[in-house]
Amino acid sequence: MESRNRCSVIIIGAGISGIAAARVLAKNGVEDILILEASESIGGRMKKGSFGGVAVELGAGWIAGVGGEKPNPVWNLAVESGLRTCYSDYSNARFNIYDRSGNIYPSGVASDAYKKGVDSAIRNLREDEPHNATTPETPIEKAIDFILHDFEMAEVEPISTYIDFGESEFLVADERGYEYLLYKVTEDFLLMSDGKILDDRLKLNTVVRGINQSTDGVTVTTEGGCVYEADYVILSVSIGVLQSQLISFNPHLPVHNNFVL
Ligand SMILES: Cc1cc2nc3c(=O)[nH]c(=O)nc-3n(C[C@H](O)[C@H](O)[C@H](O)COP(=O)(O)OP(=O)(O)OC[C@H]3O[C@@H](n4cnc5c(N)ncnc54)[C@H](O)[C@@H]3O)c2cc1C
Known part of the structure; x- marks a missing residue:
């Protein structure tokens, strides 16, 4: 009813x-x-x-845009609620890519696929004809295409978060989760x-x-x-x-x- x-x-x-x-x-x-x-x-x-x-x-993991002139409201909430975070500078970050059975791809295979993805993205940017770009086919090429395009390049520069709130990023490292x-x-x-x-x-x-x-x-x-x-x-x-x-x-x-x- x-x-x-x-x-x-x-x-x-x-x-x-x-x-x-x-x-x-x-x-x-x-x-x-x-x-x-x-x-x-x-x-x-x-x-x-x-x-x-x-x-x-499974979703958001970083608080992006900290240390600038304007206070980042998410960072303020994190500090207020005592969320544990750590500074993230990416200098020693690496991605591990696994196949469906849980085996890690050897770094050579991953870096070749990564280079292919980057080269294709650069060609795509330079050429007016996007269909000339290589389409990712194998599982590892698809994974790298996702990281490169959907994850890293989805937002067009300049990114207002960094301009307004600063360039530092903090990774949430708290068992209770970002939530x-x-x-x-x-x-x-x-x-x-x-x-x-x-x-x-x-x-x-x-x-x-x-x-x-x-x-x-x-x-x-x-x-x-x-x-x-x-x-x-x-x-x-x-x-x-x-x-x-x-x-x-x-x-x-x-x-x-x-x-x-
Ligand atoms: C994998 C991943 C990684 C990310 N990493 C980061 C990061 O590191 N740092 C960062 O700042 N951001 C990150 N983000 C983005 C961030 O998670 C989102 O911008 C933010 O959580 C969005 O919040 P929201 O409330 O706008 O939308 P949502 O979180 O999508 O909330 C919308 C809510 O509406 C509900 N809903 C949908 N349809 C209906 C309906 N018909 N009826 C009732 N309820 C409905 C949904 O269930 C959901 O709970 C990431 C996102 C993803 C997916």
């Missing part, structure tokens, strides 16, 4: 953006909020996993006990499928058929989720060349 609930602001997504938005609202006296999160926990792309008995970061920072932030405004969130203003496992705006406010519909009403909605899902069209909007979001603006 359909249930209806009304509040001032609905926040969709409990990653760092959604949680930070909720915290700002709470600090400014807006406590009549509802956070709807699709997964079973807060954190979004800040998420830890376990590998060989130790905690590893610990989020739980510390959440303590400020949601009811918690023993590290668990007990506040019913956070609804986990709740996938939003529809957002309708009207003169009366906003109506949000979930996969389970619940309908929530609010004066305002803050949507913090990724561009990828928007492009997947999982969520229907009324009125539609503006779209240009298949990209949601």
Whole structure:
């Protein structure tokens, strides 16, 4: 059966953006909020996993942009919450690449594939015809293509994080994970006990499928058929989720060349 609930602001997504938005609202006296999160926990792309008995970061691992003129808010939160970090200067960093059986690729094979990937990227930049570039084929070429293009070069210089907040980077080296920072932030405004969130203003496992705006406010519909009403909605899902069209909007979001603006 359909249930209806009304509040001032609905926040969709409990990653760092959604949680930070909720915290700002709470600090400014807006406590009549509802956070709807699709997964079973807060954190979004800040998420830890376990590998060989130790905690590893599956998403964000570094705090980038420290030591500049402006204070980096993420760094401030890390310091406030006592998150353990270490300075990261990359001078002795190396990537190990493993095959599906868990065997490490010999460094010669990896460096040849890396050189091929770099040469292809440089050719791609110099030539107007991108189809002249080599397409990665083998598993190791694909892994290196990912590191080189999706990981290292996805953001175009100049990168505002480094300009605004400084050029230093710190690696999160804390068994509690980067996500610990989020739980510390959440303590400020949601009811918690023993590290668990007990506040019913956070609804986990709740996938939003529809957002309708009207003169009366906003109506949000979930996969389970619940309908929530609010004066305002803050949507913090990724561009990828928007492009997947999982969520229907009324009125539609503006779209240009298949990209949601
Ligand atoms: C592998 C990886 C490594 C990274 N490394 C770094 C790094 O070292 N340093 C750094 O600063 N950043 C890094 N990032 C980026 C960083 O993790 C993200 O920018 C940041 O966590 C995004 O936070 P967000 O709240 O904007 O979005 P998200 O974390 O994506 O949060 C959005 C939330 O919305 C929820 N959601 C989605 N759809 C729905 C729906 N329909 N209904 C309800 N809820 C929904 C999701 O479950 C999610 O919890 C990395 C990201 C990845 C993936």
